[in-house]
Amino acid sequence: MAQCSAQRLIRLDDCLYPDNYTLVDLAPLTAIIPTQDPDKVFSLLSGCHPHMTAYRKEGIPERLHYRDNPRVQPIILLADEGWMIIRRGDELPT
DSSP: OOOOOSSSSSEGGGGOOOOEEEEESSSSSSEEEEOOOOOHOOOOOOOOTTEEEEEEEEGGGGGOTTTTTOOOOSSEEEEOOTTTEESSSSOOOO
């Protein structure tokens, strides 16, 4: 596991307004359910940060062994190694 620092945080609320999604899980791998237009939410998240990759459930790479589980949410965000996805602020999750 790579170490994270406060300089390597991806703030989800900088990408889109909080009322556009429901947060299911938050960490280097983040799961969200869009509450507004899913295509627009995905588009905003796709270009949000150079150290974060957005996947639609059906587009999750096979190497992650994650796509076919019925509990996987419609949009998954994956931070690069050493980066952390948070909602807002400047503090690492505890």
